[in-house]
Amino acid sequence: MDAPDPFESSPDETRTEMMKATYDALQKHGYSDLTIQRIGDEFPKSKSLIYQHYDGKDELLVAFLEFLLERFKADVPTDGFDDAREQLRMIVEYSLGSFDSNHTDFLGALTALRGQAPYDDAFRTQFADTDDFFREHLADIVRDGIESGVFRPVDPERTAAFVVATINGAQMQRVTTGNDEPVRAARDELSEYIRTQLVVEEEP
Amino acid sequence: MDAPDPFESSPDETRTEMMKATYDALQKHGYSDLTIQRIGDEFPKSKSLIYQHYDGKDELLVAFLEFLLERFKADVPTDGFDDAREQLRMIVEYSLGSFDSNHTDFLGALTALRGQAPYDDAFRTQFADTDDFFREHLADIVRDGIESGVFRPVDPERTAAFVVATINGAQMQRVTTGNDEPVRAARDELSEYIRTQLVVEEEP
Numbered sequence A, B: 001m002d003a004p005d006p007f008e009s010s011p012d013e014t015r016t017e018m019m020k021a022t023y024d025a026l027q028k029h030g031y032s033d034l035t036i037q038r039i040g041d042e043f044p045k046s047k048s049l050i051y052q053h054y055d056g057k058d059e060l061l062v063a064f065l066e067f068l069l070e071r072f073k074a075d076v077p078t079d080g081f082d083d084a085r086e087q088l089r090m091i092v093e094y095s096l097g098s099f100d101s102n103h104t105d106f107l108g109a110l111t112a113l114r115g116q117a118p119y120d121d122a123f124r125t126q127f128a129d130t131d132d133f134f135r136e137h138l139a140d141i142v143r144d145g146i147e148s149g150v151f152r153p154v155d156p157e158r159t160a161a162f163v164v165a166t167i168n169g170a171q172m173q174r175v176t177t178g179n180d181e182p183v184r185a186a187r188d189e190l191s192e193y194i195r196t197q198l199v200v201e202e203e204p
Helices: A011-029 A036-042 A048-053 A057-075 A084-096 A101-114 A121-147 A156-177 A181-198 B011-029 B036-042 B048-053 B057-075 B084-096 B101-114 B121-147 B156-177 B181-198
Strands: none
Touching (some): A036 A048, A057 A101, A084 A121, A084 A181, A101 A156, A156 B181, A181 B181, B011 B036, B011 B057, B084 B121, B084 B156, B121 B156
């Protein structure tokens, strides 16, 4: 058996490098000026590898969207919370709290790809799946909270849909206006809504 | 003085036709495949007129965004309401109620242009102005409602920021997922929030 070539990276590593190159090219040029050529310029290996993996820009970008959305799902805080109230609080804080520039860049990339979804079935399907995932995750938290007695007996699906819409809108506003203040105001009111509408009043 | 040429359209009419051509090309090809050539194909007059008015695609699209956002502002319901409660209810219904395909196309176009904003200062400034306009309009309604005693003494700016974020997020979800049900759920919960958190309870 041949020893593996230490300089040959795994298919997964090559894929990750292509995704990184696409991300870097997007940050540098924006979505409308994104070309395979420019993605290739950010790719450390031979550009021809990109064409071996993807039929063209459209197919590469669908894979890129899938990659970003997998990252998004993996980043949703899921474990290690005392109770549903704390878990929901952390999700709001993580989604609408202070961002570093990496987080802003990431949401900017997702927003750019969202902008294609009205005209692209494959993008629409992926965003529908991701929004469903996030909403179902929140609905599960609300159901847990109701069962364990920390939340009132609200409609979990409706509450989750509302929270997801608010988070999606505020995040989009942040990266498309550069204006943080309305995002903070929306977050404060969302926290107040959770405190007064969802959380069972504690004994005085 | 020469008589005006009846076949020469006004500069405003030509501008409107260019905007219409850009809109039609966007609906047909999507944002990333939008070119001056394709916009020209939808334009009933000489393509050279486009170049006389705009230095290139970027300048044309900034004008197009301005045109869409003026339309958006003009469409926000402002007059003829009995009270602030009714006005706010109409805005939520108009923003998140049942849409015809024109409304969906219009919001799809705005969402596509939003996708450019993370990478374009001019777009970001225009979306910041429009979000400010919508939010200030809602804050004025909330203030009116408090003054006239139909709303509780809430923070008008914070309440408006929250409602705008929810509407923006739900609209974006609708046009980028094709899934209406979560939008309806978010709207129902927003209406409930307005009823229970904002509106002063009526005498039984």
